[in-house]
Amino acid sequence: MRTNILGYPRVGNHRELKKACENYWSGSISAEGLLEEGAAIRKRNWSLQKENGIDLIPSNDFSLYDHILDMTLTVGAVPSRYEALAGNRLNLYFAMARGFQNEGQDVIAMEMTKWFDTNYHYIVPEFTKDQQFSLYYNKPLEEYKEAKRLGIKTKPVISGPISYLLLGKEKEGGFDRLSLLERLLPVYVQILKSLENEGAEWVQMDEPFLALDIDKKTKAEYVNVYRHLRQVCRLKIMVATYFDGLNENTSLATSLDVDALHIDLVRCPEQLGDVLAQLPAEMSLSLGIVDGRNIWKNDFTQSLEVIKKAADALGSERVFVAASCSFLHVPYDLDLETKEDVLTPEMKQWMAYAKQKVDEVSTLRILSDGNFSDEARLKLEANKFAIAHKKTSLLIHNREVKQRSAAVTDKDTSRKSPFPIRAALQHKVLNLPLFPTTTIGSFPQTADVRSWRAKFKKGLFSAADYKHLLQAETKKAIEWQESVGLDVLVHGEFERNDMVEYFGEQLAGFTFSQNGWVQSYGSRCVKPPIIYGDVHRPHPMTVDWAVYAQSLSSKYVKGMLTGPVTILQWSFVRNDQERSETCRQIALAIRDEVCDLEKAGIKIIQIDEPAIREGLPLRRGNWKAYLDWAVRSFCISSSGVDDATQIHTHMCYSEFNDIIEHIARMDADVITIECSRSQMELLDAFVKFKYPNEIGPGVYDIHSPRTPSQHEIVALLKKALEVLPPERLWVNPDCGLKTRGWAETKESLIRMVDAAKLLRSEFPSL
Known part of the structure; x- marks a missing residue:
């Protein structure tokens, strides 16, 4: 039995990437400094997973801004308005994410929307009828080689071609973005062949749309795409689904010409029986049983029953113990929670962050063997104690709250008129x-405002002093708003x-x-x-x-x-x-x-x-x-x-x-x-x-650092x-x-107010 992680957080234990990006945008550090910080985070992530005995360690799960934007750049799907920036990869990349306004150049950012039902936002790819694709920057290969130089063999993670297109948006009518598959697939083949030539064994193709409602045409494309990829490369392909169950797409997913299928058994545990019944003999199954979306500790007893059911049906060699989805959605390390007045030991024992979840994946694999060490046995007993304690804790339940909630009527849910x-x-x-x-x-939270909060939390300001500072800041904001109308x-x-x-x-x-x-x-x-x-x-x-x-x-x-x-x-x-x-x-x-x-x-x-x-x-x-x-x-x-x-x-x-x-x-x-x-x-x-x-x-x-013109605002209105x-x-x-910063905020709002006044002058009778 093997272990599998789908992705790891990328901002750093102490938000090092956030700080590096913002310093790069402000000109405080060079491009080299930013890239070095990214490399340091990747090294720590890979090393931690290797030390925990993870078999399939993800690479290309790191991103300076967004992994879907990374894929857009990789396949060269760069909107034409950014052509003038194409000579500088970092400038181009961040302009697509945030917009660009400098020295006469002014381009708006690409759209941003929520990643399925999470609070993560991705940059929406833009497609035109005559869209062309080309390998602009082979990020999956470069990060695989980077890990390889560190002595760590990884499993590159790539957004699957169908999900990538479905995550995008047609910027003109008269075509279906899935019709672009014929032009997109050769770039995917280039990427996969380059990984194969570099010695990669596994690649993870994320296809979350297999867990959604999809039409017959999309289902047919799934079969065609993965049949084609099988014909042109020898990499072992794992198709990863998450955030819901396969349900009516089970027969489709299990019929794909791939080596392994990953399913989310946290969000949809009931799908396991159907998947086991339909999985072909040549396909392995990755069991997503450690929650990648929440911070609660895994129930080992419950998970071991799931693993046993799968192993009995398939044989241990065809089973991966895995996270339900990427750990992008959970914090880094529970060990960093050292202040008991912030997070009490009683509650902390119920939790697991990404680092602890990696250990849970590894421990579950060990425990599933049945013949495990005293160390593993102690982990199992500690886990049983924590799960039982959480169920019976007096901190959780409040009778009055439950009674008030139960007493809500329709009258409480509508306005009077x-x-x-x-x-x-x-x-x-x-x-x-x-x-x-x-x-x-x-309004903008300046460095001063943030420093006041930090000093107050450290006891360097009294509550009265802190309140006085915030009142002064509030007064300034009110007076400024009045002054601009x-x-x-x-x-x-x-x-x-x-x-x-x-x-x-x-x-x-x-x-x-x-x-x-x-x-x-x-x-x-x-x-x-x-x-x-x-x-x-x-x-x-x-x-x-x-x-x-x-x-x-x-x-x-x-x-x-x-x-x-x-x-x-x-x-x-x-x-x-x-x-x-x-x-x-x-x-x-x-x-x-x-x-x-x-x-x-x-x-x-x-x-x-x-x-x-x-x-x-x-x-x-x-x-x-x-x-x-x-x-x-x-x-x-x-x-x-x-x-x-x-x-x-x-x-x-x-x-x-x-x-x-x-x-x-x-x-x-x-x-x-x-x-x-x-x-x-x-x-x-x-x-x-x-x-x-x-x-x-x-x-x-x-969300963009550019300041709109009054004309632009009037046009939108x-x-x-x-x-x-x-x-x-x-x-x-x-x-x-x-x-945002105060300078750009003030200028933008002044232009917004002036735009409204201009429009009012055009409607004098109202």
């Missing part, structure tokens, strides 16, 4: 101008470390990590809270800051909250009850906060739900059940206020067409969405559906006005401004 009545009242009370301008919530203000969120972590710190049932960082996109890392028990709100969380900010201005200042679904999705969630129940508990806590904000005089309250779309199950047949409880949770949180209180929500980087009716059921008075990278295309779903409420389509991309009535259109950026 329908939207037209609310809108008329809100327009009268708020008296905002046409095309009201606002931002999504956060923004209509609805925000307090800037300088007191918040993260839009989810901040709330988790104040809600019962949550705990935290010191170094539990995971990559969200590029250099952006988040430290998800850990939901271990029943959730409730012991005290108000944002009211004081909202009231203080509102006291500084005669204009309206929004109360800013994160919604229950997003808090759930962006946390590591307890695995001992249904996610819907945990979400309802969070919703009730947010409802309490919303009602307290209203009582304190806050007239506009924003409840961000960027994660609604990403939480969709991968199979369409499971959507309704999820959307029912997700929308209901949002409505619980937002429906306790009077009609005159305006509820906003925000969503970013999502395809809305297939869930628009459910978004409408959320019944937010105003929804703000990401639209700039798609040039307002994402607005089409709202228009076709005849979405009745007010909309703020983002008019500039905050006019596109929106082609399909939206002016009285329902808000003007705002795509997302929060926390990660």
